[in-house]
Amino acid sequence: MMSNRSLTVLRVGGQTAKCSSTNLFLQSRNLHATRILKESEDDLMKRIKDDLKNAMRSKDSFASTVFRSLLSEQQYAQKSQQTNGGKIASSMISIIQKALAKRQESAKQFRAANPSREDLAEKEDKEADLIRKFLPEQISKEELENVVKSAIEEAKKAGIDGKKLMGEVMKRVGGQVDKARAPGGLISEAVKKFLQ
Template sequence: MAGLKEQISEDMKNAMRSRDSATLGALRLILAAIKQKEVDERIAVDDAAVLNILEKMLKQRRDSIEQYNKANRTDLAQQEAFEISVLEKYLPTPLTDAEIATLVKQAVNESGAKVMADMAKVMAVLRPLVSGRADMGKISQLVKKELGAN
């Protein structure tokens, strides 16, 4: 199986061949972010690092859409939404709310967390399980709720 970076590069070449300028632009943004990380940290990124980059880009675009909608700039919001659709192609399938709730409960039990001060322990257990598959802000809220209920 090809790595994510290689898959994105191949998709970029296909977008060039098919003259799909919108997709090409979004893929170039992704590859630029990957290259920036490699240059800044002098490393070759693996799939986990690429997933982290994609998650960060996804969060940035969601925040931008919110700001553009407040400013009545639907043209810019639509561009960001398109970029989100391209980014999501490379992320693993998202977890359902029921799966997330189950994982949170298991992590709380596994870590032995009882109070809010133990939240970091729970998040440390959850992060590798949900990375790229769920919004960490949402996970954090569920963990707070679960620890507050105990």
């Protein structure tokens, strides 16, 4: 465990975090990104609605269909929250990530089909490109690997090993990296790579 002298207190937008000087940059970036994401949930919805209006004005039915599907998925998440006894609904970022993953998987399956349906795969790719512009910049592979390495070192220094190490490293990395910038699957792959 670190002494209090080696910790730096970081305040960004009303949020506070204690971190070592090596993780100061990452923590400041993540706190800033989290604050922006919380503030921008409404802004993101407004951007999607504005893009829908612009697509409708320019008679771009392809883009307007994609934007309508995003708004529809968000409405569905809100309604399912109300019927599930008030459980927290998915954030708009996670809804967009799921929509993007759906399009990417569909394109992959269309290309793998026998005979290949390249026309449908290209349509899914275009939809994915439209959706991708609403997501924040993804974390670089090198940056994620550095966070994972430091989390593994910290967990091992704390005396955690064996089966508990994977969970502890995932928890530490999840606390340092914003989920909007790195989906859980990406984090899990990076952790498994270094633990094997």
